[in-house]
Amino acid sequence: MPPTGKKDVMRRIRSVSGRHRVVFAALSVTLALACAGDAADAPDVRATGELGLAAAQRGESIYNSNCNACHSTGSDTRVGPGHAGVFQRAAGRTGLSAEEYLRQSIIDPSAFVVDGFAPVMPATFGSSLTDREIDDLIAYLRTL
Numbered sequence: 001m002p003p004t005g006k007k008d009v010m011r012r013i014r015s016v017s018g019r020h021r022v023v024f025a026a027l028s029v030t031l032a033l034a035c036a037g038d039a040a041d042a043p044d045v046r047a048t049g050e051l052g053l054a055a056a057q058r059g060e061s062i063y064n065s066n067c068n069a070c071h072s073t074g075s076d077t078r079v080g081p082g083h084a085g086v087f088q089r090a091a092g093r094t095g096l097s098a099e100e101y102l103r104q105s106i107i108d109p110s111a112f113v114v115d116g117f118a119p120v121m122p123a124t125f126g127s128s129l130t131d132r133e134i135d136d137l138i139a140y141l142r143t144l
C-alpha cells in the first residue's frame with residue numbers, strides 16, 4: 001500500500017463520520033417514530049378538544065361497522081341495550097372505572113352480562129380490533 005496522504009486520511013475520516021451521521025439520523029428518525037407510535041397507541045379516551053373529537057369520530061365509524069347491528073345509539077333495545085348514556089352507566093356497573101368497564105365489555109363481554117340480556121355479544125373484538133380502535137370506540141361511547 002502506498003503511503004496515504006493526509007488528504008486521503010481526512011477523506012476517509014469524513015466518509016466514516018458521514019456514514020455514522022446517516023446511521024445516527026436513521027436511529028433518531030426510528031426513535032422519533034417509536035415515540036410518536038407510543039403516544040398514538042395510548043390516546044386518552046377522555047381527551048377533549050380536537051384530539052377527543054378525532055378519536056370519537058374514528059370510533060363512530062368503527063361502531064357503525066361493528067356494533068350498530070346489535071346496539072342503537074339511543075335508548076331502544078336491539079339485540080343488546082341501547083348505548084345512550086352508557087359511559088355514565090358504565091361507572092356504576094361493577095367496581096371498574098367507566099373506561100375499564102367499557103374496555104372489558106368490548107374485549108370480554110361475558111365478564112359482566114347486563115340484566116335481561118343474553119350473553120350473545122361476540123368475544124372476538126379483542127382480536128379483530130386494535131387497542132387503539134378500542135380506545136377510539138370508548139371515546140365515541142363517551143359522547144352518547
Ligand code: HEC
Pocket residue numbers: 063066067068069070071079080081086089090093102105106109110112113114117118119120121122125137
Ligand atoms: C351480536 C350482537 C352484538 C354485537 C355485534 C355487539 N354487541 Fe355489545 N352487547 C350485546 C348484548 C346482547 C349485550 C348485553 C349482554 C352483555 O352484557 O353481554 C351487549 C353489551 C354491551 C355493552 C355493555 C352495555 C352496558 O349497558 O353495560 C357494551 C359497552 C357493548 N355491548 C359494546 C359493544 C360494542 C362497542 C360493540 C362493537 C365493537 C358491540 N357491543 C357489538 C350484543 C352485541
